[in-house]
Ligand code: GLC
């Protein structure tokens with residue numbers, strides 16, 4: 316029997332029933348007809364987000380940038396990119412969202428800047444200056460740093476610099492955990508350059524928190540200190556940031572793009588994402604193999620696949636291990652997708668498949684993250700050229716589809732050729748307005764599931780998660796959620812397969828009373844030392860048990 320978590324939750328209280336929605340600002344809503352989404356456009360659509368039931372927005376970078384990596388190449392951290400609006404527009408968004416109970420998390424990119432950032436431009440100069448040590452430079456143009464991505468030949472300064480991602484994203488200097496003898500250009504983490512960089516990042520966070528941001532999604536959070544085995548020094552930096560937030564901004568939330576909750580949560584993040592890279596457990600849920608695949612190997616199929624060949628253990632073994640290791644530290648968050656996964660949740664799935672997947676996403680612990688458009692089943696648009704460094708990520712970044720009849724699906728009044736990316740040309744493409752009309756649409760189901768989650772503490776972030784039936788080669792997958800210390804118990808079953816299935820599930824049936832909250836009534840019946848569950852093909856059920 317799991318015991319109650321002692322003491323207060325290790326995250327701001329508002330995260331407990333939070334549901335977060337990721338907005339790629341260039342593709343959400345264009346208010347001024349220039350073909351690019353913008354901040355006033357997001358403000359116009361806040362009513363939609365409120366009605367959906369989301370309580371937070373994660374906004375991809377909206378800062379001044381040459382946009383060689385869609386804004387992850389920041390040129391001025393304290394200035395909103397003119398194409399999105401002004402600093403005042405961002406403050407208006409914070410306030411208008413907050414008035415509807417929605418907080419806004421900004422995207423913090425601590426590991427690198429644009430090569431056009433004034434700090435980097437100064438650091439490229441021959442004369443030593445205040446910014447010479449803000450980046451990692453070797454001591455000669457011909458000397459390349461071992462094991463790091465180096466760029467040489469661009470500067471007056473005699474040296475090569477370390478790039479964190481693309482060549483145009485020079486790595487900020489957080490120092491080296493282990494300075495190698497004979498490499499004086501490698502600086503320790505407490506050298507003046509790295510200390511100045513750390514102060515700047517904190518000041519940038521303070522700047523936006525003081526103006527109404529509610530926290531940050533932190534880009535490549537594990538990437539800061541170089542030659543850092545186990546990322547111990549990087550973690551030390553984040554713990555300092557967390558200690559500072561705890562005293563000065565205790566309501567602010569931090570979610571990391573780390574992809575290893577067992578490292579990121581001890582490093583001080585309130586939340587870490589389950590991701591398509593780093594560890595393997597997330598991909599086999601939705602993005603592995605497909606029903607069109609010819610391979611019969613069960614490990615090559617997604618769990619949410621009509622074939623029923625998927626294996627929940629491919630996800631759960633790692634998930635349960637990490638959950639047990641981090642339960643008292645923070646939250647593991649499940650995204651439906653994001654701007655880096657070039658494959659949307661809806662690819663190869665119909666409305667019933669998607670409803671089943673969403674019932675799972677919205678009843679798991681942590682904070683669920685909805686990638687814009689996934690709530691209506693937007694699909695990846697294939698065959699597009701790269702846009703601002705998107706490459707294989709392009710097709711999942713196309714404009715939000717609002718209206719079946721409006722120009723550009725209601726995204727923008729610009730001529731189609733002026734759009735940031737084209738609208739999905741499929742005549743069957745889903746739209747918000749189309750889904751509003753149908754009470755049984757995916758959008759309305761997602762809305763219902765969000766409302767259900769937020770109404771039941773057992774289903775929220777810190778509620779316990781106990782698998783009841785989770786075996787390779789067997790369906791359904793059944794689990795219980797329970798609020799720590801509270802009496803409420805909820806059982807969830809998902810059957811992504813096209814075939815009906817039934818099983819006896821061992822568990823405490825309580826008094827035997829079962830109330831259907833979602834899905835097929837009478838599918839869960841108390842029996843002996845547990846329940847009998849009978850699920851139709853492609854279905855999910857949620858039941859309150861007493
Ligand atoms: C992160 C972002 C991605 C970006 C990269 C470099 O992975 O999510 O979009 O290209 O970092 O900043």
Ligand code: CA
Nearest residue numbers: 345347351353
């Ligand atoms: Ca615009």
